[in-house]
Amino acid sequence: MTVESTAGTATAAVPELVQLLTPEGERVEHPRFSLETTPEELRSIYRDLVLVRRFDGEATALQRQGELGLWASLLGQEAAQVGSGRAQRPGDWAFPTYREHGVAWCKGVDPLNLLGMFRGVNHGGWDPYEKNFQLYTIVIGSQTLHATGYAMGITKDGTDDAVVAYFGDGASSQGDVNEAFTFASVYNAPVVFFCQNNQWAISEPTERQTRVPLYQRAAGFGFPGVRVDGNDVLACLAVTRWALERARNGEGPTLIEAFTYRMGAHTTSDDPTRYRIADELEEWKLKDPIERVKAYLVHEEWADQEFFDAVDAESEQLARRVREGVRNMPDPDPTSIFENVYAEGHALVDEERAEYVAYAASFDGSEEVGEGR
Amino acid sequence: MSTATAPAAASGATTTLTMAQALNTALRDAMREDPTVLVMGEDVGTLGGVFRITDGLAAEFGADRCLDTPLAEAGILGSAVGMAMYGLRPVVELQFDAFAYPAFEQLLSHVAKMRNRTAGRLPLPITIRIPYGGGIGGVEHHSDSSEAYYAHTPGLHVLTPATVADGYGMLRAAIASDDPVVFLEPKRLYWSKDEIAPGPVEPIGRAVVRRQGTSATLLTYGPSLPVCLEAAEAAKAEGWDLAVVDLRSLTPFDDETVTAAVRATGRAVVVHEATGFGGPGAEIAARVTERCFHHLAAPVLRVTGFDIPYPPPMLERHHLPGVDRILDAVARLQWEQ
Ligand SMILES: Cc1ncc(C[n+]2csc(CCOP(=O)(O)OP(=O)(O)O)c2C)c(N)n1
Numbered sequence: 001m002t003v004e005s006t007a008g009t010a011t012a013a014v015p016e017l018v019q020l021l022t023p024e025g026e027r028v029e030h031p032r033f034s035l036e037t038t039p040e041e042l043r044s045i046y047r048d049l050v051l052v053r054r055f056d057g058e059a060t061a062l063q064r065q066g067e068l069g070l071w072a073s074l075l076g077q078e079a080a081q082v083g084s085g086r087a088q089r090p091g092d093w094a095f096p097t098y099r100e101h102g103v104a105w106c107k108g109v110d111p112l113n114l115l116g117m118f119r120g121v122n123h124g125g126w127d128p129y130e131k132n133f134q135l136y137t138i139v140i141g142s143q144t145l146h147a148t149g150y151a152m153g154i155t156k157d158g159t160d161d162a163v164v165a166y167f168g169d170g171a172s173s174q175g176d177v178n179e180a181f182t183f184a185s186v187y188n189a190p191v192v193f194f195c196q197n198n199q200w201a202i203s204e205p206t207e208r209q210t211r212v213p214l215y216q217r218a219a220g221f222g223f224p225g226v227r228v229d230g231n232d233v234l235a236c237l238a239v240t241r242w243a244l245e246r247a248r249n250g251e252g253p254t255l256i257e258a259f260t261y262r263m264g265a266h267t268t269s270d271d272p273t274r275y276r277i278a279d280e281l282e283e284w285k286l287k288d289p290i291e292r293v294k295a296y297l298v299h300e301e302w303a304d305q306e307f308f309d310a311v312d313a314e315s316e317q318l319a320r321r322v323r324e325g326v327r328n329m330p331d332p333d334p335t336s337i338f339e340n341v342y343a344e345g346h347a348l349v350d351e352e353r354a355e356y357v358a359y360a361a362s363f364d365g366s367e368e369v370g371e372g373r
Numbered sequence: 374m375s376t377a378t379a380p381a382a383a384s385g386a387t388t389t390l391t392m393a394q395a396l397n398t399a400l401r402d403a404m405r406e407d408p409t410v411l412v413m414g415e416d417v418g419t420l421g422g423v424f425r426i427t428d429g430l431a432a433e434f435g436a437d438r439c440l441d442t443p444l445a446e447a448g449i450l451g452s453a454v455g456m457a458m459y460g461l462r463p464v465v466e467l468q469f470d471a472f473a474y475p476a477f478e479q480l481l482s483h484v485a486k487m488r489n490r491t492a493g494r495l496p497l498p499i500t501i502r503i504p505y506g507g508g509i510g511g512v513e514h515h516s517d518s519s520e521a522y523y524a525h526t527p528g529l530h531v532l533t534p535a536t537v538a539d540g541y542g543m544l545r546a547a548i549a550s551d552d553p554v555v556f557l558e559p560k561r562l563y564w565s566k567d568e569i570a571p572g573p574v575e576p577i578g579r580a581v582v583r584r585q586g587t588s589a590t591l592l593t594y595g596p597s598l599p600v601c602l603e604a605a606e607a608a609k610a611e612g613w614d615l616a617v618v619d620l621r622s623l624t625p626f627d628d629e630t631v632t633a634a635v636r637a638t639g640r641a642v643v644v645h646e647a648t649g650f651g652g653p654g655a656e657i658a659a660r661v662t663e664r665c666f667h668h669l670a671a672p673v674l675r676v677t678g679f680d681i682p683y684p685p686p687m688l689e690r691h692h693l694p695g696v697d698r699i700l701d702a703v704a705r706l707q708w709e710q
Pocket residue numbers: 097099138139140167168169170171172198200201202262266415444446468472475
């Protein structure tokens with residue numbers, strides 16, 4: 001199975017795209033990557049995909065209703081995230097961008113916690129150590145170095161945990177990302193670089209970042225790169241498992257380029273009609289990551305209407321819980337801004353906190369404190 | 374120095390623009406007048422920038438004078454250095470305040486020092502546009518006020534307009550400057566509207582008194598100017614007649630205007646969003662004290678962002694200097710003496 005390179009004219013070769021499930025829902029074999037799945041596992045994968053999409057859609061709606069300040073939708077990227085997320089064991093670590101809601105779901109982070117920063121009440125509402133899921137990183141590419149360093153730490157203890165560093169096609173241009181490749185390679189770190197090439201970095205197509213398919217970059221750094229159909233959850237699962245196995249076995253880093261598409265706007269602040277044509281969207285709709293799993297389940301008779309209805313009902317329940325949860329999220333305490341700046345008390349911050357408290361008290365609890373007055 | 378004139382000059386009439394449009398017009402006029410001027414940055418081409426400051430420039434001047442760059446700020450600024458060495462006049466857009474940090478090494482070690490290292494043989498006429506400051510409910514890394522880092526770096530000019538007219542005039546002057554300019558655009562004022570009157574573009578480096586007053590002098594710049602003007606209005610009810618100075622340029626710093634404005638009232642408060650410790654207000658208060666000591670009835674006070682990482686959107690109003698915090702500081706200027 002092949003795909004046209006979008007990477008300009010520099011490469012004549014059409015890159016290989018690992019695929020195990022076609023857009024039509026047909027199970028195909030790949031010479032290098034195989035996957036055994038039980039009907040039960042497949043149903044569970046389908047459920048993840050549907051719930052993640054429903055959650056994402058609800059967050060977009062909540063932004064429109066003014067309950068969130070911003071949302072970065074993962075629409076179209078569910079398979080890349082659920083596939084790579086499910087490939088991880090609980091001991092493995094994920095270092096996400098701001099769009100990895102599906103990975104968070106697979107790691108067991110409560111989706112409601114993801115919404116705190118988008119509502120504007122915190123910078124990340126979860127404990128990274130609880131589910132081995134780091135905070136979202138907005139500064140493009142930085143987390144790939146953190147992931148690499150964490151993986152270097154793992155080698156000191158000799159456990160067989162591994163790390164997955166998420167980043168985008170745009171991020172591949174950052175110095176940090178290229179330095180992470182270098183460090184991971186030189187130290188043979190157990191890290192998987194998982195690039196979701198969703199074809200766009202805000203308004204810039206991937207051609208603005210690279211003249212070669214991104215997965216080919218790995219060769220120059222001395223580790224393998226694989227391009228996988230990012231809308232094929234089975235292929236993403238199989239290839240990420242393989243890469244994680246390599247990491248566990250001391251074989252070092254891998255670059256996975258999940259070839260996918262950002263179906264929505266960059267964020268709710270963005271207007272993609274200014275820079276991309278609707279045809280592209282229509283083309284990618286035919287490669288929907290969920291429809292193909294459903295078609296496969298139906299074809300194999302591994303799921304009936306009752307199952308699909310139950311998943312839909314569950315997704316509505318999730319949406320309701322998220323909606324109510326967001327609306328009931330308590331406003332943060334103003335004095336919390338002075339917390340966790342330093343480990344210990346700090347003269348300057350403590351002084352400013354005391355001054356602020358006295359100042360706020362002078363308003364006698366009135367709503368007007370600091371409201372531009 | 375620039376011989377440019379404001380856009381309405383040709384027709385001799387005033388035009389009403391937003392600050393975003395004024396900046397856009399400044400870029401367009403500079404590109405029309407000087408073929409060596411080019412614009413580069415992330416999303417500046419087809420999209421016209423995330424704030425639309427470069428709207429229409431790619432269409433008018435082509436993709437080789439309005440470059441959508443790869444997503445790498447060190448790359449953007451570093452290659453702008455090379456282009457300037459070649460004889461071009463790059464205007465770089467770094468998308469948000471905190472996303473300028475990956476370019477820090479290029480800025481501090483190369484952009485700022487090139488003239489000095491090359492004994493004046495190699496000036497770098499680069500303008501680095503950075504939307505900065507808070508008040509727009511941005512998620513983390515979208516609201517920093519980083520001016521102190523830049524102002525602390527010899528070799529850089531640091532400008533920040535607060536009015537629509539200055540958006541045009543100061544950007545033209547920055548582009549015309551043969552020295553590198555960090556041009557900080559107060560993003561929450563992008564949509565502010567005002568008239569631009571025709572007239573020659575002023576050289577950079579002068580502060581301007583935006584409001585005359587007799588009781589005390591507010592020294593401010595960028596996003597805090599409208600807040601200070603509002604505070605001055607509100608202060609009337611308390612019996613204070615406040616002067617407001619818009620610094621416009623942090624370096625070069627206009628000691629002359631500032632000193633005169635403070636001596637006239639004998640009391641001063643510096644207001645800015647950036648964190649206070651080691652912030653611009655510290656330098657300004659020191660300079661004012663050095664020059665106005667015997668004219669001062671009270672210590673120079675500062676109203677600034679707290680010394681904390683920029684808080685999440687729901688809490689930013691507590692962090693940002695507002696009218697009440699400014700009046701609170703004015704009240705502490707030892708009136709009882
Ligand atoms: C260092 C840095 N520069 C610029 C930005 C602004 N920005 C946010 S997302 C983005 C595009 C990222 O594209 P990509 O890496 O492909 O990820 P995607 O959003 O497509 O998932 C940009 C330029 C940023 N967050 N950090």
